[in-house]
Amino acid sequence: MAHFDEKAKPFSHKWLNERMAVDTVKKVLSTEYWIPKDINFLWAMGMILAATFGILIISGIFLLMYYQPDVKTAFDSVNYTIMSEVGYGWLWRHVHGVAASVVFLVIYIHMFTGIYYGSYKRGREMIWLSGMLLFVLFSAEAFSGYMLPWGQMSYWAGMVITNLFEGFSPTIAGGVANFPGFVEWLRGDYVPGQAFLTRFFMLHVFLLPLVIIAVIVLHFATLRLPHVNNQKGKEIDFDEAAKLYKEGKKKESKVIPFNPVFLSKDIFVMGVYFILFFYLVFFHFNFAMDPVNFDPADGLKTPAHIYPEWYFLWSYEILRPFNKDLGLIAFGFAQVAFFLLPFLDKSPVVAPANKRGLFKVWFWVMIVDMIVLTVMGKLPPEGIWTVIGLVAALVFIALFAALPFITKFEKKA
Amino acid sequence: MSNRRDFMGMALGSFAALGALGALYAAKRTWDPLPSVKSAGFTTIDLSPAQENVLVTEKWRGKPIFILKQPANAPKSDREIHVAGGRYLVVVGLCTHLGCIPAYLADKKQFKCACHGGEFDSLGVNTFGPPPRPLDIPPFKISGTSVILGETGPEYEKMLAAGLTLKV
Numbered sequence: 001m002a003h004f005d006e007k008a009k010p011f012s013h014k015w016l017n018e019r020m021a022v023d024t025v026k027k028v029l030s031t032e033y034w035i036p037k038d039i040n041f042l043w044a045m046g047m048i049l050a051a052t053f054g055i056l057i058i059s060g061i062f063l064l065m066y067y068q069p070d071v072k073t074a075f076d077s078v079n080y081t082i083m084s085e086v087g088y089g090w091l092w093r094h095v096h097g098v099a100a101s102v103v104f105l106v107i108y109i110h111m112f113t114g115i116y117y118g119s120y121k122r123g124r125e126m127i128w129l130s131g132m133l134l135f136v137l138f139s140a141e142a143f144s145g146y147m148l149p150w151g152q153m154s155y156w157a158g159m160v161i162t163n164l165f166e167g168f169s170p171t172i173a174g175g176v177a178n179f180p181g182f183v184e185w186l187r188g189d190y191v192p193g194q195a196f197l198t199r200f201f202m203l204h205v206f207l208l209p210l211v212i213i214a215v216i217v218l219h220f221a222t223l224r225l226p227h228v229n230n231q232k233g234k235e236i237d238f239d240e241a242a243k244l245y246k247e248g249k250k251k252e253s254k255v256i257p258f259n260p261v262f263l264s265k266d267i268f269v270m271g272v273y274f275i276l277f278f279y280l281v282f283f284h285f286n287f288a289m290d291p292v293n294f295d296p297a298d299g300l301k302t303p304a305h306i307y308p309e310w311y312f313l314w315s316y317e318i319l320r321p322f323n324k325d326l327g328l329i330a331f332g333f334a335q336v337a338f339f340l341l342p343f344l345d346k347s348p349v350v351a352p353a354n355k356r357g358l359f360k361v362w363f364w365v366m367i368v369d370m371i372v373l374t375v376m377g378k379l380p381p382e383g384i385w386t387v388i389g390l391v392a393a394l395v396f397i398a399l400f401a402a403l404p405f406i407t408k409f410e411k412k413a
Numbered sequence: 414m415s416n417r418r419d420f421m422g423m424a425l426g427s428f429a430a431l432g433a434l435g436a437l438y439a440a441k442r443t444w445d446p447l448p449s450v451k452s453a454g455f456t457t458i459d460l461s462p463a464q465e466n467v468l469v470t471e472k473w474r475g476k477p478i479f480i481l482k483q484p485a486n487a488p489k490s491d492r493e494i495h496v497a498g499g500r501y502l503v504v505v506g507l508c509t510h511l512g513c514i515p516a517y518l519a520d521k522k523q524f525k526c527a528c529h530g531g532e533f534d535s536l537g538v539n540t541f542g543p544p545p546r547p548l549d550i551p552p553f554k555i556s557g558t559s560v561i562l563g564e565t566g567p568e569y570e571k572m573l574a575a576g577l578t579l580k581v
Contacts, residue, residue, distance in 0.1 A: 156513065160528065163512040169545040170579060180579070185441075189450050191475035199444070300470060300477045302514035306528045320529055324510055324545040381530040 028224075030259035034238050034245075036230035037256055043228060044269035045110040050216070051270055052103045052277075059096040060205065062089075067148065069201035071194050074150035075296045094285040100142055101288040102277060104311035107135060115341065116363060118350040119229040125342040126222040132339045134219060137212045142309065144204035150197060151293030152303050158192040158200075160306065168325050191299055233350035305380055313377030314370050318397075320381060321390035330393060337400045344400060347407035358406045362399060369395050455563035457556070460496050460503075466535070468517040470506060473551060473562040477506035477514055479524075481535060490536045492550065492577055494568065497558045504537045504548035505581055515548075524548070550578035 008015040016022050035043075066086050068077040082089035111131070114120055120128035143161065147154045165186055168177040188195025227238060236254050244253035256262055280287070292303045308316050319331035349356060353363040369392055376389035456473040460480060463469050469480040483493060483500040493500040508515050513528035523540075524533040532541035537548035554566030565573075572578055 159507075160511040160513065171545075180581075184446055185444055188444060188446050189475065190446070190454065193450070193475055195447065195450065299475050300472060300514070302527065304527050306513060320543075323543045327543060380527075386530070 031257050032242065033224070033258040034242050034255040035228055035258055035262040036234075036236055037254055038230040038232060038234070039228070040231060041269050042109065042113040044266045045106055045113060047263075047266040048270055048273050049103065049106050049110060051274075052099050052106060053212070053216070055095060056099045056103065057209070059092040059099065062092040063096055064205060069148070069198050071150060071197055071297070074148065074197060078149040079294065091281075094281050094288075097288040098277065098281045098285055100145060101309065101311070102280065103138065104142070104309075106273075107138060108311070111135070111338070112367065114229075115366075116353045117229050117231070118233050118345075118352070118356075120342045121345055122348065122350050123226040124229065127219065127226065128342055129339065130215060130219040130222050134212065134215050135338075136335070137208060137215060139312070141204060141208045141212060142311070144200040144208060146309065147192075147197060147200040148204060149293060150297045152295040152297060152301075153290050153293040153306070155192055155297035155299065156302055156306050157308060158187075158196060162186050162192070162196075164328065164331070168328060172325055192297075229350065231352065233352065235350075307378055310374065310378070313375075314373035314396075317373040317377035317389050318393045320377070321386055321393055330397065333397060333400075337396075340400070341403075344403040345407045346404050347410045349410065357410050359410060362403065362406055365395070366399050369399065455561060457559050457561050458503075459559045460494075460499065460501050461558040463499070463501065466519055466522065468519070473505075478551060478562065479504050479506040479517070479537075479548070481517070483535070487535070491572065491575060492536050492538070492547070494553065494555065494560065496555055496560070502535065502537055503550065503553060503560060503562075505551050506548070508544055509539065509546045509548060510542070510544045546579065547577075549581045551581055 002018070004018050005014060008018065013022070063082060066077060066082050066089065068074055078093070082093055084090075114128065114131070143157070147158050162183050165179065166183050167179045169175075170178040172178070184190060187193070188199060227236070230236065238255065241253045241255040244250075245255055245257070250256075290309075295303075307313065315331060315334040318334040319327040321327075322330055345359075347356070347359070353360045372388065372392040373396065376385055376392060379385040381389075454474045456471070456478075458471050458473075458478070458480065460482075463480050463482040465482045465484045467482070471478040471480060479502070481502040483490075483502060487500075489500070492502060494503050495501075506514050508526040508528065508531050510526065510529055510531050513526050515524035515526040515531065515533060517524055522535040524535075524537070526532070526542070526544070530542045531539065531544040533539050533544070533548055537550075539545070539547055550569070550572055551562045552565045553560040553562050553569050554564040555568060573580065
């Protein structure tokens with residue numbers, strides 16, 4: 001048995017150290033978790049996401065105290081009770097709505113930063129994959145949350161998205177990939193109704209957040225050994241750099257400790273971010289509140305124009321220009337394409353996209369294409385918009401199909 | 414089985430797997446539509462008040478049902494229901510693409526879906542856009558001048574056998 005000092009005061013540093021090795025844990029997770037110096041503000045997006053997730057949980061807890069997951073009362077419990085009766089209820093709702101929208105903006109910045117600097121390969125594959133898993137989970141969390149106010153957009157988004165799970169047409173391959181019964185099972189009814197609302201409520205407030213927290217822990221764990229990337233994609237000898245830092249040669253060392261040095265940079269960026277965030281919450285919350293969802297759900301009336309929240313528009317637009325079966329394939333492809341990135345990129349080079357020849361072109365075309373898809377997804381499916389949407393969807397698919405060849409060529413160069 | 418420990422491991426694993434399967438089945442059944450939801454799925458609609466080329470919308474299983482009396486001079490179709498001398502189109506009013514409700518444009522005799530631009534003619538047959546098939550015909554049984562939706566009569570069985578609609 002390990003040695004325990006009988007005289008150590010309960011809960012003193014020594015007492016805790018003997019029982020839980022607090023010093024070692026602190027070193028491993030914070031004071032001797034080394035971060036390269038050669039980074040910029042984009043490296044703060046991870047902690048900004050963690051903070052925004054925290055804000056979503058806190059505002060969600062307060063909304064949960066008055067929200068009623070009942071098809072008859074849900075709409076009023078949000079739009080009347082929380083908004084005008086509950087003291088500061090409007091604050092929690094606007095914070096929750098704005099954070100749910102802004103969190104995707106930061107997720108996209110975080111993702112594209114990773115792609116630009118090549119932070120998804122050469123030992124960092126698990127960081128990328130767990131991060132993409134978080135993206136999918138956040139998407140499910142956003143969708144399930146969107147059902148809860150039980151407005152027209154909630155109902156019809158629920159109808160359209162659950163219908164996707166019907167699979168392919170019965171005429172394709174004798175109907176092996178057609179599951180009409182699955183849609184009813186998913187909803188617990190022929191159409192989105194009470195069973196649907198209560199189960200999505202359960203997913204939104206319990207199961208999905210629980211899984212998200214677990215995957216955030218996994219995401220942090222995948223980062224610990226490979227360490228974060230740096231602006232030049234250089235491989236750093238962390239042992240040597242850490243030795244210099246601990247010897248007091250902080251200037252010569254290429255690294256800083258996560259806590260308190262890197263964290264203080266993070267908190268500065270977070271400060272700037274929260275000024276913008278609360279400006280939106282107090283003065284521009286309307287961008288996160290679709291007017292169509294202020295009509296109560298009505299199963300006999302489809303809104304004239306259905307579109308998802310801005311962060312889903314690009315993948316929605318990839319689905320839209322095709323017929324049902326091709327659309328489903330294209331949509332499925334859009335969902336997994338980014339997961340495959342570490343394996344589609346055949347070049348061993350870890351460097352900013354600007355230093356990688358054709359990959360630079362690939363990266364910027366991809367960004368522009370995603371923006372075009374997003375804009376087209378919001379416009380009605382008419383005339384020239386349909387054509388531009390189709391071209392942008394085809395470009396997206398072509399980009400991922402071309403990536404292995406582009407990056408292979410880069411290896412030779 | 415090389416030794417006792419392997420045997421114990423396999424025995425434990427098999428019992429645990431059995432329990433997990435049972436729990437999965439219970440979870441699946443919990444997500445099934447409730448018996449009350451299923452048993453509320455029958456609706457009787459009287460077709461006689463409908464007027465030619467004027468769309469009537471009713472509700473069955475929470476879904477809109479379109480009833481469209483065909484004009485006397487319109488070409489005949491297998492998709493119509495004949496009741497008391499009248500010819501009616503009775504379909505589920507959800508686009509077969511992703512389930513939005515198409516609008517009926519009486520002057521063009523056409524259904525148009527605003528979500529993804531799909532179009533159907535006055536017999537519910539898809540003519541343009543992403544919808545993969547005509548509007549679905551709900552199971553029906555003719556009773557006097559009414560149809561009972563949810564029950565299946567010989568006329569519906571015939572349509573189903575002829576492949577004019579999917580089972581909904």
